[in-house]
Amino acid sequence: MYDMETIGVQASHCTCPRDILSEDDRNALALMESTCQKQGDRYVIGLPWKRDKSELPNNYALAPKRLMSLERGLKSKPQKTELYKKAMKEFIDKGWAEKAQTAEKGTVIHYLPHHGVYREDKESTPLRIVFDPASTFQGVSLNSFLYKGPSLLGNLLGILIRFRERAVAFQGDISKMFLQIRLPEADTQVHRFLWRDLDTTREPTVYRLMRVTFSDKPSPDMANFVMLKIARENEEEYPEATEILTNDRYMDDIIHSCNVPEEAAKLMGELDHILASGSFKIKK
Template sequence: MVVKGFAREIYTYDPIERPQQGDARLEEGQLFLPHQGVYKNERKDKVKVVFDASAETKGLSLNRALFCGPKLQTEVTHVLTRFREFSVAFCADIADMSACIHLNSQDAKKHRFIFQKGGETLMHVYEMNRLTFGDGPSPCVAIATLRQTARDFGAKDSQAVKSIEENFYVDDWLKSTVTLEEAEILAKDSEAGQF
């Protein structure tokens, strides 16, 4: 996460020392999210960090304070039906879709987490600067961003924009065409958004 630029270290502190006036730990508006590592495959060589924005402290959670927005994802049955419509089928996935979307500094402050490096006594406080998968509004924000990007960069090709709007299920694009050439053109035209 840090290496990819999705998070940055904000400060470190010694948990034994009491915070004094001006200590970064007393900064207003911080919210710390619990997190855990989840292996992405059976080889256990790739770990994905998952945040729990629904975790409660004193009856409050980040997800309770967020407006989730409308359900924007296309019904999966519609996407799958169109996927099987023609003889040439292809699919694509937007890698780390949530991580493609930056958080503003006020929202990033609500996405902090604490990490203790092995063998150290210091606590490291990091701040996510990208949308996290565990936030309630993440699907709505990600899909709205994808569709707006398609409209912004696909003005010359309404077929590509329509395909992105109708044939995505969250971050998975499932499409079929009559010919291989048509599929190649549609895939090439859809890359303009750089997702």
């Protein structure tokens, strides 16, 4: 199981010596621990910077070119165009992104290109907008400035074995888990992007992402770190449910088995309550 007491010095799900983590992994976890906190009804966690972020170049010169390339690609595809516009509107309407204001002098600014991943088999989300922190400019990218982290995913084999141990099973996934977690103000400025609703007659508007971004190199560990922190903060009141959140969750999927339906209903209710404290919701 994960041991939050050893975050930053020992790999989760590992009985090996404490020095088994690389220096990079220890640094990444220490940075996550120092920036992760609850603010209001949500958790905030900062990017684990590996390099001095002041050296990250402002790549605005690249951003309009990538936007125009996207627009040209969508021009002859009206169905995908509407899906893209709808998906971007959701980002803005739900506060996952907002218009960027003029930044203070000295603020580190970086822009992310974006494109769509189309999934015809997904009725609820036929298109996912993917931002590209691996896009290079002057030989570097946002991802090249960040630690990856040691992988805080649980042991999938153990999760599946435990799932089959008892007669009554339940499953759910945490809806848009990454997007429920805020980035600190400074880190939103390196997640700027351009958008003009595919209206090429006007200048693009500058937006910034406000939430943990799926394609950032450390984002899986950032999200998992928040989940483990929530479990730690609630383990005294809800020991069984937090053990499930810690040990029977694989990224945003929770699967568990119980002896009787009543026990399953109780644990599902407790998980809902725990996760709701951080504005997370399990899809039924």
